[in-house]
Amino acid sequence: MTLWQHRMGAPPADALLSFTESLSIDERLWREDLEGSRAHVEGLHHAGLLDDDELETLLGALRAVEAELGEGTFVVVPSDEDIHTAIERRVTELAGDVGAKLHTGRSRNDQVATDLRLWARDALAEVAGGLIGFADVLRELAESAGSAVMPGYTHLQRAQPIPVAQWLLAHAWAVERDIARVLDALVRMDVSPLGAGALAGSTLPLDPPWVAARLGFSRSFANSVDAVSDRDFVAEGIFAITMAGVHLSRLAEEIVLFTTEEFRFIRLDDAYATGSSMLPQKKNPDIAELSRAKAGRYIGDLVTILTVLKGLPLTYNRDLQEDKQPLFDAVDQFRLELSAMQGLLATMTFDFDAMRQAASSAYLQAIDVAEYLVRRGMPFRRAHAVAAGLVRDSLERHVALAELVAAHPQLGEEAVRLIEAHEAIERRGANGMASLESVRRQLDELRVRLGER
Numbered sequence: 001m002t003l004w005q006h007r008m009g010a011p012p013a014d015a016l017l018s019f020t021e022s023l024s025i026d027e028r029l030w031r032e033d034l035e036g037s038r039a040h041v042e043g044l045h046h047a048g049l050l051d052d053d054e055l056e057t058l059l060g061a062l063r064a065v066e067a068e069l070g071e072g073t074f075v076v077v078p079s080d081e082d083i084h085t086a087i088e089r090r091v092t093e094l095a096g097d098v099g100a101k102l103h104t105g106r107s108r109n110d111q112v113a114t115d116l117r118l119w120a121r122d123a124l125a126e127v128a129g130g131l132i133g134f135a136d137v138l139r140e141l142a143e144s145a146g147s148a149v150m151p152g153y154t155h156l157q158r159a160q161p162i163p164v165a166q167w168l169l170a171h172a173w174a175v176e177r178d179i180a181r182v183l184d185a186l187v188r189m190d191v192s193p194l195g196a197g198a199l200a201g202s203t204l205p206l207d208p209p210w211v212a213a214r215l216g217f218s219r220s221f222a223n224s225v226d227a228v229s230d231r232d233f234v235a236e237g238i239f240a241i242t243m244a245g246v247h248l249s250r251l252a253e254e255i256v257l258f259t260t261e262e263f264r265f266i267r268l269d270d271a272y273a274t275g276s277s278m279l280p281q282k283k284n285p286d287i288a289e290l291s292r293a294k295a296g297r298y299i300g301d302l303v304t305i306l307t308v309l310k311g312l313p314l315t316y317n318r319d320l321q322e323d324k325q326p327l328f329d330a331v332d333q334f335r336l337e338l339s340a341m342q343g344l345l346a347t348m349t350f351d352f353d354a355m356r357q358a359a360s361s362a363y364l365q366a367i368d369v370a371e372y373l374v375r376r377g378m379p380f381r382r383a384h385a386v387a388a389g390l391v392r393d394s395l396e397r398h399v400a401l402a403e404l405v406a407a408h409p410q411l412g413e414e415a416v417r418l419i420e421a422h423e424a425i426e427r428r429g430a431n432g433m434a435s436l437e438s439v440r441r442q443l444d445e446l447r448v449r450l451g452e453r
Ligand code: ARG
Pocket: 022, 026, 081, 082, 108, 109, 112, 316, 318, 320, 321, 322
């Protein structure tokens, strides 16, 4: 029998039960539901609504249900709409009339919001931890790249030489912001909705802040109507994952490119690459490709939750049941992705020679030639024209840029050293720029920041 059957003159249609059930999705909230129920029961005792014996009976029944769920012996019945219904039904079976007191002063509206916050709190803390480990791998790779140089790209065309570490740290800084975003979302979701009831609270002498503290939340809801309706925490959690997933997809795309024969910058470890069922020679970067694609899945999850919430009137509407699947999906997929990508990064090797060679074209220093002229007083637009003219000349007449620089009246022999990639890098010494000195400062700062997280 459903919890609300006494209101109805007819039993629920099978089609209603199969369409509205959420047990198949929210079953995994059982630990959180039991935790919330224990706190609620203790709150009822604290409020004088349960005596000592009743408290013990209910806690004992909750422990028995916990054992059944933990051992996989819990038997679901067709009227179990969701995990909350199923647990309450079983507690009542085990504890009789006392079991029937479990839901005193509580609605599934505040219950489900509490359970999901408990789940999201742990899941996102784990995601933050995973991201910290991931950023650390990027930082270590940057550290071990030493003074190796590669081309930096714009429009995927070689643009300027940069330390390989500067490239790796660019990805690490993005992940560092992702960590901050997850931690920030955790602060906002740290609110207990328990006690808000269906929407307006209860006439019973409940003490929501007491229960909030019992559940390890920093505070209790400020407004009961908001408490049962607020799913910002779901949207924010998914957004934080989506942003991190988009960042990882960008790194993944570069790994796909850089492992091609055309680039030859990176070699994957065999344990983190896949083969072909037909072509014997193939070694494929499937982890990176799937990471590129999973970003689309997180975006889908984010659009799902935002679309559910858009235009939804206060307070609880059954629409909100659709909040769990996108959150679970984003968290599950991201955990898997993070650990696969971390392993891939930690075991891949660089071909620093290929990278240096790709960065060795003199044209990548055309801007250094222009800025040399600027330092000598030439307006930048004219200096740009001079350098561009030299590049065009060099390409059309097949003469080395260095030779043309040496022969130019405003440049000359002294300007030829501008063409060397390592020197070009070292000339960019200010904070955050591409010099090795800047990279060293970044490594120090990143180590401190990740250590503080
Ligand atoms: N399974 C529902 C959900 O996940 C539980 C809340 C149902 N509440 C209600 N009043 N129908 O949202």
